[in-house]
Amino acid sequence: MRTILSSLTALLAVLALPANAQDGKALLLNDVQILHLEEEGARLVPGMSILIEGDTIVSILPAEKAHKGGSARVIEGSGRIVMPGLFDMHVHVWDQQSLGAYLATGVTTIRNASGMPFHLRLIHEIERGTVIGPRLITAGPILNSPGPNQQINHQMVITADEAQEAVRKQHESGYRRLKVYSNLTREAYEAVLQEARRLGMTVMGHTPEGVREPGMPYKRPFNIGFQEILDDGFITIEHVESIVWHGLRDEYNEAAGRKLAHKIAAAGVPVDPTLLAFYNLLRVAETRGEYLRRPGTELLNPLLVAQSQAEYERWANEEVERNRYAFEFYKRMVKMLSEEGVLLVAGSDAGIFTNIPGISLIEELELLEEAGLDRVEVLRAATINSAIALGEQDQVGRVAKGYRADLLLLERDPTQSLVALRSVSAVVAGGRWLDRTALDDQLAAASQHNITRTQRNLVEALTEQGVDPEILGL
Helix, strand or coil, rough: CCHHHHHHHHHHHHHHHCHHHHCCCCCEEEEECCCCCCCCEEEEEEEEEEEEEEEEEEEEHHHCCCCCCCCEEEEEEECCEEEECEEEEECCCCCHHHHHHHHHEEEEEEECCCCCCCHHHHHHHHHHHCCCCCEEECCCCCEEEECCCCCCCCCCCCCCCHHHHHHHHHHHHHEEEEEEECCCCCCHHHHHHHHHHHCCCEEECCCCCCCCCCCCCCCCCCCCCHHHHHHCEEEEEEEEEEHHHHCCCCCCCCCHHHHHHHHHHCCCCCEECHHHHHHHHHHHCCCCCHHHHHHHHHHCCCCHHCCCHHHHHHHHHHCCCHHHHHHHHHHHHHHHHHHCCCCCCCCCCCCCCCCCCCHHHHHHHHHHHHHHHHHHHHHHHCHHHHHHHHCCCCCCCCCCCCCCCEEEECCCCCCCCEEEEEHHHEECCCCEEEHHHHHHHHHHCCCCCCHHHHHHHHHHHHHCCCHHHHHHHC
């Protein structure tokens, strides 16, 4: 019955969309202010109109020159602000049900950081319009070796041969992006890089440390030094706490942090800080678990919640002051990365632990501001910087002719206050118009979970990786 209701809710959400979202007509956003973030500072241009055909912005011109008598559907902006749609560069999608939560918060591109076969199908379904959602990018299954950071859904490789075979199979399956993880052996990691280059695949993730032996990192260095990684062509390095752990050997030293930030900048490697990932752990510790029940957690996938109980229990009983101290240093490290010129992108790690799809990206942006970045820097991290990191800066991340029509309509200027992002008026996602009513429908549908389908997604993924799903009780 739950599956039937979920499917019906999703269908009703589609039918509730304005006609132009389905009939292929052009869309004219008339009399809007365009927020340009691609320059050093922000620039707000009032009295403009934006014509969209298909999924592309085909013209931008003064509102008084816009032709409103044609077949395009006209949306009167009444001076509302239009800015590029937001990127969340680190999410975990367990089922398509969560997609509406991202759209409802203005997130029009998501990068899934742990691939499963259903993600590849979902990408095409979103592109065809049979599923409503943000543009989906995905890495393949996480490549790791046995060790303290291994997880059941990781694809385990130890030798060079195993790593090369895993990369080839991911490529054959349709993945073009790889994610590497902390425990990868040197042999496996180097083989991943070699095979990725041969096949034209990109690499993101945690920086591999190699086998963690006794005494690492406090008494002896990691098997693979952090600085060895910097010229390996990462699209992004994930998690500021991982950078501190691996790059500083968990030493909260500002002078050393500054030097490391300078080296990362010199290497030209973008960083996805995901401050929220650790912040939410800290909040669970501070509230002795009460934070796990805050409003919005109904959007977390129930299967994920069930599998996370041990981690919830652990963090509900963690030491608070030590973790507060760590988090304060993580924020300072983000500020140093920015000051040294590292390209920062915005990712929330939504879909894991207690990170809520959609709103977590806004919370991440607020934490970046709290860390000392100015608002324009913060907004760039979630728009043009993310496009640059992905090599898509000529296609997405701007409000400009020829760019993909991923847009937000806001009542207030987010360069004056990020609170403006908490009340999105409307979204254009790949040319599809969703007003606030449609976005609210999407958000409501995102809380109607399809556990059977989620289980099927996981079983398929684990089986393909040679893991017995019964380990998870599936």
